[in-house]
Amino acid sequence: MLAKDFIVQKSEFDLNKSGKVSAKSLSNIALVKYWGKTDPQIPTNPSISYTLTNSYTETTLSFEPKKANESEIRVFLDEVEKTDFVPKIKKFFQRIAEYAPYLEDYDFTLHTHNSFPHSSGIASSASGMSALSKCLIQMEVELGYKAKNQLQRSSFLSRLGSGSACRSVYPGLVTWGESEYIEGSSDLFAIPLEKDIHPVFKAFNDTILLIHEGTKSVSSTVGHQLMNNHPYAQLRFNEAKQNIKKLLEILKSGDLEAFGKLVEHEALSLHAMMMLSDPAFILMKPNTVSALDKLWEFRKETGLPLFFTLDAGANIHLLYPDEGKEKIEAFIQSNLLPLCQNEGIIYDRANFEVL
Ligand code: DP6
Numbered sequence: 291m292l293a294k295d296f297i298v299q300k301s302e303f304d305l306n307k308s309g310k311v312s313a314k315s316l317s318n319i320a321l322v323k324y325w326g327k328t329d330p331q332i333p334t335n336p337s338i339s340y341t342l343t344n345s346y347t348e349t350t351l352s353f354e355p356k357k358a359n360e361s362e363i364r365v366f367l368d369e370v371e372k373t374d375f376v377p378k379i380k381k382f383f384q385r386i387a388e389y390a391p392y393l394e395d396y397d398f399t400l401h402t403h404n405s406f407p408h409s410s411g412i413a414s415s416a417s418g419m420s421a422l423s424k425c426l427i428q429m430e431v432e433l434g435y436k437a438k439n440q441l442q443r444s445s446f447l448s449r450l451g452s453g454s455a456c457r458s459v460y461p462g463l464v465t466w467g468e469s470e471y472i473e474g475s476s477d478l479f480a481i482p483l484e485k486d487i488h489p490v491f492k493a494f495n496d497t498i499l500l501i502h503e504g505t506k507s508v509s510s511t512v513g514h515q516l517m518n519n520h521p522y523a524q525l526r527f528n529e530a531k532q533n534i535k536k537l538l539e540i541l542k543s544g545d546l547e548a549f550g551k552l553v554e555h556e557a558l559s560l561h562a563m564m565m566l567s568d569p570a571f572i573l574m575k576p577n578t579v580s581a582l583d584k585l586w587e588f589r590k591e592t593g594l595p596l597f598f599t600l601d602a603g604a605n606i607h608l609l610y611p612d613e614g615k616e617k618i619e620a621f622i623q624s625n626l627l628p629l630c631q632n633e634g635i636i637y638d639r640a641n642f643e644v645l
Contacts, residue, residue: 293478296389296446303392303433308354311432313424317345317406317417318457318464319496319599319607319640321553322533323560325526326517330385331449332477334517335530336467338537339457340640342496345406347417351425352399362397369401382419382451389447390426392433406636407503415510419451420444420458445479453514456480462642463487463541471535484642488544493641495610497619499626500634501577502604508564508571510602516567526563530556546611550589550597553609557600564602575604577629582606584625594618 318339326334356362363383365375379400383393400422404414427437427444437443441459449456449466457464457480465472466480474481517523533552540548564571582598585608589596594614599607608626610618627633 291442291476291478296443296478298389298391298435300391300395302435303430305392305395305433306355307433308352309429309432310350310352311425311428312348312350313421313428314346314348315417315421315424315455315458316461317342317347317414318454319601320454320457321556321599322530322537323556324453324467325514325530325560325563325602326520326523327453327514331453333453333467334523335527336465336469336472336475336534337454337457337530338463338465338483338534339454340494340496341458341461341464343639343641345417345498345636345638346404347414347421348403348405349418349421349425350401351422351429352401353396353429356395356397361394363400364398365400365402367402367404379422382422385450386426386447389450390430392430393426407634415452416454416458419455420448423447423451423455424459442479445481449479454510462640463491465534469531469534471538483538483541486538486542487642488542490544490546490611490613491541491549493612493639493643495608495612495615496638496640497608497610497622498636498638499581499606499608499622499630500632500636501581501606501630502575503631503634506573506603508573513564513567513571513602516569517563520563520567522563522566526559529559546595550595550609553597553599557598560602561600573603574600578604578606581626581629584629588621588625592617592621596621 318341320337320339322338324333324337363376363379365372423444427440445456445459457466460482463483464480465475465483468477469475536552561574585598595610596618597609627635
């Protein structure tokens, strides 16, 4: 599929209709990270993520033919109007104008809710942008247009809202970005990774330590930009491409130790890139480092398969299979929970069956 295959014509839609649609979309966490992109939202390397089970955004989109010359967009988060969310949505609608030409003829009201606190530091752009894209696919149906492959179209549109959002369209393990090692992979949309997955990875725990609440000092969008002219960029992109190959082998073999080693290396590489950017920035907090120290110590002592990954922030995603779960969760409660702000923790899971 090429980008032009997603272009539709206004004549394919009944533009007199009004309506209201709703969609829910789950957050995801990358195992091999997307960090660096070119226009329009093309990743500089492929990524693989886990879609979560409990952390989601739910959005209701009401649409009616526009009343004034310019279309109006209003956004409410948990019934509170958020005018500061509007520019991001407008930018998204502009980016997808070619693929969703009906947007300019409508006024919109969005009501959105996150299962996690907005200030928790959990990236809501992945679940938020994919929930909105799913709403648009439903709106298209209401206007008389049915895409041949709705999930693919929804992933394509989501990507133009936020790169990581395109992976949230599918449950379980998902890949985005062209890779010579994955048939059917594309820079334009994500695809599910279903084949050759060892049973141990088909349901995995992801417990999120909310180390620091509040907005990040540097946004992901700026972080991506800083990968342009970054002295280590090419090295990073090449390594990530090879890590896709390695992770696929690990996912097939069920080698947990190799899984942990690779996933932690990816997380630390992401943060190393931030530290080596110009200007440099650090999103980890002292308690992030303390928690990682304790985790490594625990793993050395017990040999239990507890691993971590990080997103672009201070919070930690703890990854572990069901085996050994009781001991691991007792350790989390006693040693890691005190490092979280307001004892914030989310017990989530990644699996293939939800959505
Ligand atoms: C560190 O998808 O938030 O979470 O495309 O600019 O919206 P934009 O960036 P975003 O970047 C996420 C980066 C990451 C790694 C990942 O999810 O792969």
